[in-house]
Amino acid sequence: MKDEKGILFILSGPSGVGKGTVRKALFDQDPALAYSISVTTRHPREGEEDGVDYFFKTKEEVKKMIEHNELIEYAEYVGNYYGTPKTYVxxxxxxxxxxFLEIEVQGALQVKENFPEGVxxxxxxxxxxxxxNRIINRGTEDQSIVRNRLYEAKKEIEMMDAYDYVVVNDDINSAxxxxESIVESEHCKRERIASQYKKALGSVDL
Amino acid sequence: MKDEKGILFILSGPSGVGKGTVRKALFDQDPALAYSISVTTRHPREGEEDGVDYFFKTKEEVKKMIEHNELIEYAEYVGNYYGTPKTYVxxxxxxxxxxFLEIEVQGALQVKENFPEGVxxxxxxxxxxxxxNRIINRGTEDQSIVRNRLYEAKKEIEMMDAYDYVVVNDDINSAxxxxESIVESEHCKRERIASQYKKALGSVDL
Structure with missing residues (x-):
């Protein structure tokens, strides 16, 4: 129905689980989804483009956005800031x-405070x-960062209870x-659409 | 995960909406779903088979099943009984x-009392x-039954609030x-599966 608002989907999960890869495959399949590009202060990894994968910013720039309340969530993660611009969403x-947001677990929990109706x-x-193994073999970071990431991953998995769905990334196509099933079924949720259907009842003589 | 219990799905909706047609198409696509065949006292319609579409019973037989608490729901609808055998489910x-149950709205509300965890x-x-038009043109019933069905349909739509999802039957394949998306996404619901995943955390040294 046309007067339905869009739904905010948040894809998150522990470091190294493959969020970026799954998100890219999802958007290749479904170009109608709007992807919210995050800002970050971390350095681009090989193949990452500014304005496509992230907006790469300095710490000063991101701090200014936070002060001006221009981010719906932000997190400092392994020494870098990550955040989601508010207006676009x-x-x-x-x-x-x-x-569709693809963000770290800390950020997802902040989004939940601001957008509890998100999925x-x-x-x-x-x-x-x-x-x-994935965290250890990422290879771009030194040992203390790897150790830190393993610890963060465990803590992040323990935060699963704040989420609506758990999707196993056993295979990219299956994930x-x-x-996609979650997106489609959320659009069929009764509490989102029942009022529109009931309105129609008034206009027909059954 | 293998120690997950099955999920009970209840497909319901107003008389004439096409529940039977959608259910048949669904089972053609997905033979792994277990369809629970209802008992009924109404006469078979053209093409309906005993033990396939329904178990066709006498009123005395169904009353005995009700007495012995062998039905998880039953309803008298336009002069006939419909019910769902409990053991199989x-x-x-x-x-x-x-x-997967395909039942009338009255019955669905009873199932909700007995199986609130159903979808x-x-x-x-x-x-x-x-x-x-579909109700009027079914053609097999007389005018007073058609009038009754229209009235029931309106009352049934008003009961939509007891449901989790609303699926529009604009086209059988889309419905x-x-x-199918609802079935798949329900298997990803965090509250169904998180405990199993968290158990796994205990067995790995992250």
């Missing part, structure tokens, strides 16, 4: 389009041993299919 | 298989005018796809 939802999806590793 | 769920899907007509 609100305007896109008002237009009736779904918005929170926790991406889970196929096995915890494999998550451990994407499950997320 | 419970045993199939315990085996980890999903069970309740309300099939909605593409328009109320079309529902009216089936939406229901």
């Amino acid at each position: 609100e305007e896109t939802l008002a237009q009736g389009r779904d918005v 929170f999806i926790f991406l889970f590793p196929p096995s915890l041993e494999e998550l451990k 994407v299919r499950r997320i | 419970e045993e199939t769920l315990a085996q980890g298989r999903d069970v 309740f899907i309300f099939l909605f007509p593409p328009s109320l005018e079309e529902l009216k 089936v796809r939406r229901i």
